[in-house]
Amino acid sequence: MPLWTLFGLWNANATTGWPDGADDGQEGLIGMPRFAPERCAEGCEECAAVCPTAAISVHRDRSGAERLAVDYGRCVVCQLCVEACPTDAAMPSHDWAFGARDRCDLRLDGHRAERKTPVASRQGFRRSLHIRHIDAGSCNGCESELQALDNPFYNLHRFGIFFTPSPRFADLLLVTGPVTYAMRDPLLRAYEAMPDPRWVMAVGTCAVSGGISGGGYACGNGLEGVLPVDLYLPGCPPNPAALIEALLMFLDRAPQRVKGGRIVE
Amino acid sequence: MNVISIKPEHLIEATARVIADGGRMQMAYAWYPEPGQIELRYIASQANNPEFLVWGCRPKGPVPSLTATTPLLGWYEREIADLFGQQFVGQPEPYSLVIHPGAAPILPPLDPSYPASMPMPFVAKDGGIPDVESPDVQRLPFGPARADVVESVELIFFYVGERILYFHPQLFFKHRGMEKRFEGRCLTSAVVLAERVSGVGSFSHALAFCQAVEEAAGCAVPRRALLLRALLAELERLYNHLHYLGHLAHTTTLKVGEAEGKLLEERAKQINARLTGSRFLRSLLVPGGLRRDLDPQPWFGEALEDLRKDVARYAAMLESTNSHLDRLLTTGVLSDKVALDQGATGPIERASGLDRDLRRDHPYAAYAELPLAVPVRTSGDAHARAQVRIAEIDVSMALIERILLLLSDGSVYVDCVAVPNSEGLGWAESPRGSLFYAVHFDAGGKIARVKIKSPSFSNWRVFPFTVHDSDMMNYAIDEASFGLTVAGCDR
Incomplete structure (x- = not known):
């Protein structure tokens, strides 16, 4: 009978110190062009x-x-x-840090579109956040990276951010996928079950705009026209570091790094 | 490709002959060779023959269902009925499968005259789920949004106390109509699409698609590309199987085992990113070879060797943890007979004593020149399914090591141009089992039809047979031991 606890202790802390220095785990990754x-x-x-x-x-x-x-x-x-x-x-x-509060910040074009109304205050939601995830027809790539958030390397819990099974306990609805015709209703019902204040995050290019699977006979174009979105994170799929950074940005604990379609160092 | 034309009235007899000769039906699909005329395609494997048998059948009306004699074809027939409007006489489950009850497309969605961007009107309703009226039997619909970060599927249990009488997974909430999305696309963009059918099978999907196109175009991929393709396919198997072991430990509540398994998976994904730029091994394949050459530097071999040692130690610990094994042994037993008849594939069939692997039986990429062991177990329970995967990790490591020795300089790409009116069949033994892509080109050399047979489409059909008449307590373990994806099944 192996001594798992001893084994775990022996392997010591596997969690990265990132974002406070240390390795973000994305060496060699090719991001957005x-x-x-x-x-x-x-x-x-x-x-x-x-x-x-x-x-x-x-x-x-x-x-x-x-x-x-x-x-x-x-x-x-x-x-x-x-x-x-x-x-x-x-x-x-x-x-890869393409988390944005404003859809316009994901657009690179000659002229800068004017900003939407100022971001609503989220006072009281800086330290902890509970998330309900809904897969609205993703390819499972986004889920794979969301599941990775709980592995010891990223260890999402250290930020006070948790996934919750019930929409009743959720502050943020995190949606993946282009929103298929059959998932539209369950998605809206999950949103309706959430108490105020509640916010919506579109994760992955499918949820932001439909991406490569949007449209056709079975799909919508992500959350466009379905739910109001407070946080966009395109990517195919966004890697776990991108997910963490976007969530911290949403909680005002990290700056938004994409402005007008460019990463600001 | 040699397509044998067959009349609808001969289908039942011909299928019986394939099975009697030790072959197995693999899949069925439909396409429109010309407007208004559909053709059914049946694909079978033959004993000791790497060639697949392909039948083409042009019906003038309803055709006989083959489900009664070949149950694994049941879902294919129902899919063709949903998407093409073809009727099958004698189909024992005459309900919609892929299209949810309540969807009302103006035409069958895969009819070429169905407008490409017209959404189906839809009002959700129940259909095809049996009514159970006894007051003692409870009906538990769970999903499609379930607890935890998981894919959407509705699990419907009919149960008495702890005992599950009947289980029905309501799938296809995630049906995206991916096959139609290929039509008319250029080849490079079609590969990008294939990579996004099932995220954790990105490489296998793109590979099967590319191989189908290459067969249609008759192009020979350079050896270096073939070797690198095999290497990348094994890297995909590695991170998937490691995730599987971590997730399985989660369901048996072996906390450190779960954390360790998922950390090993993360290491494998980080190796993927460092080698290819993508944690999911995307943006590499193209019909004709690879989009760019890869240079596995010494760090790669070393990182993999470190991973191999840690995985071996981890697997040995899992295999000697009684609390873990107690939950796996005798859980979710799948007999070889049901596995064969209902179409189980990949590690699932190999855990039930069926010795099949596309890499060995129908070699592609560089597998013909690689030493491939195919681990098989016979007990058919959750433990056997885990053991097969543990053994396959070893095999993958050995294959990658060998490929690194065999790699020599050379080109990784030849031009591959679609030939008008051609077709091809591509396949890959993905981490979850057999994956097929059938690709048809029209007179203008454009993609006219792509059919995707994913391994989870096969295994989701089989899975409920291990759940009926089992216990609620074991359900999560049983499901994890199958390692299913929903995206691949639903497409």
């Missing part, structure tokens, strides 16, 4: 042509100049644009 529109060749639309989710578009502004627009809320991190770009205007990057 980074764009340098000034390097675009005249008339080139290669990246927009290969993008499987129409996240990239090239349009002319009023002065007639071509402008590149990227919606990271639609990006599935497939790197096809990076491979197609002939001028290094689309580059591979390690950028």
Whole structure:
């Protein structure tokens, strides 16, 4: 009969000290592509042509100049644009901190869209948060990374953040998937069962915009037009560090790192 | 591909012959070779023959159901009925499967004239679930939103006290219509889609799709790419099986065992990211080879060797923990007969004594030149299913080690262009079992139809047979021991 407890103690603390220094566990990970529109060749639309989710578009502004627009809320991190770009205007990057309160912050385009109304106050919700997760038709990639949050490396509990089985105890509804026709009702019922104040987080590109599986005969376009979203985190899937950072940002314990479609260091 | 045309009235007899000769029906699907005319496809494996048998049947009306003699085809027939409107005479479960009762598409959704972006009207209602009227029997519908971070499925139990009389998993809440989404897509974008059918099977799905396209196009993938594909497929098996062991320990309430298993899984995922840039091994495959070469530096072999040692020690501890084993032994027994008839696949069938593995029986990628052991157990219980996976981790480690020795310089890509009016069948032994992609191209060389047969579609059909007449206490353990995904099944 093995002595599991001794074994556990022997292996010592496996949890990373991140985000206070230490390893975030994402070495080598390729994140969302980074764009340098000034390097675009005249008339080139290669990246927009290969993008499987129409996240990239090239349009002319009023002065007639071509402008590149990227919606990271639609990006599935497939790197096809990076491979197609002939001028290094689309580059591979390690950028994954795409948690945003405002959908506009996921859009890179020539002109900055004006902000929505100011973010509602969440006083009293800085130290602890209870989350109800609903899978509204994901590929299970997001679930795999959400489940990883509970492994000893990330150990989500250390932040005072917990998943709860009952929507009655939940502060945040965390939704994955493009919202299939059959999951729409159960999703709305979970939301209705939550007490005020309640917030909604769209996790993964499918939940943010439908991504590659949105539309068609069986799917909606994520939470668009279904529920009001307070926190967006595109990614395919977002890695566990991205999930933690977005949740801490939501609790005002970390800054939002994406602004106007760019990661601000 | 050699397609044998068969008349509907000969189907039953031909199927019986396949089974009598030691073969097994693998799947059935439909497609439209021309507007208004559907063709049914039946695919069977034959004893000691790496070639699959493919039948094409063009019905002019209802066709006989094969479910009575070949039960595993039951779900395929019901899926074809839902998505193509084809009727099967004598189908013992004439209810919708993939499309929920209450959905009212104007046409069968996979009819090419069904508008690509038209959602189905839907008002939820019950259907196909038996009424049990005895006052002693309780009906417990659990889901589709369940406790914990899990996928959506509704589990319906009819039970008396602790005893489950009847169990019905209501699946397909997550049906996304992924197969239709392939139609008309270019090949590179279709691979991106295939990677997102089942997230934890991303690599196997993309691999089976690419192999189907390569067969249709008749292109030969360079050897280095074949070896790297096998290496990546084994990396996928590793992180999945480690997750499985951690999750199984969770259900037997072995807390440290759970934490340790999930930490090992995390290490495997981090190795994936370091080697490929993706924790799920995405963005690498393309018909014709790989999108870019990979360079497994010495760190990779060392990290894997460290992982191998720790996994071996972990598995030995699991295998000698009485409290854990007590919960697994004799739980959820699946007999070889039910496993065969109902279509169990992967570690599930191998734990019930069926010695099958696509990597060995129908080699692809570089598996023909690799030393592959196929672990088999015969007791068919949760413990056997766990043991098969533990043994497969060992095999995967050995395969990766061998591949690292065999890798030599060379190209990893050849041009692969779709041929008009061609078709191909691709397959992979994914961590959960047999995965098939059938791909058809139209006269313009565009994708006309993709059929995905995922391993969980097979195993979800089998799973309830181990739950009927069992105990509530064992349910979670039994489910974990199957290691099912819902996304792959529902698509």
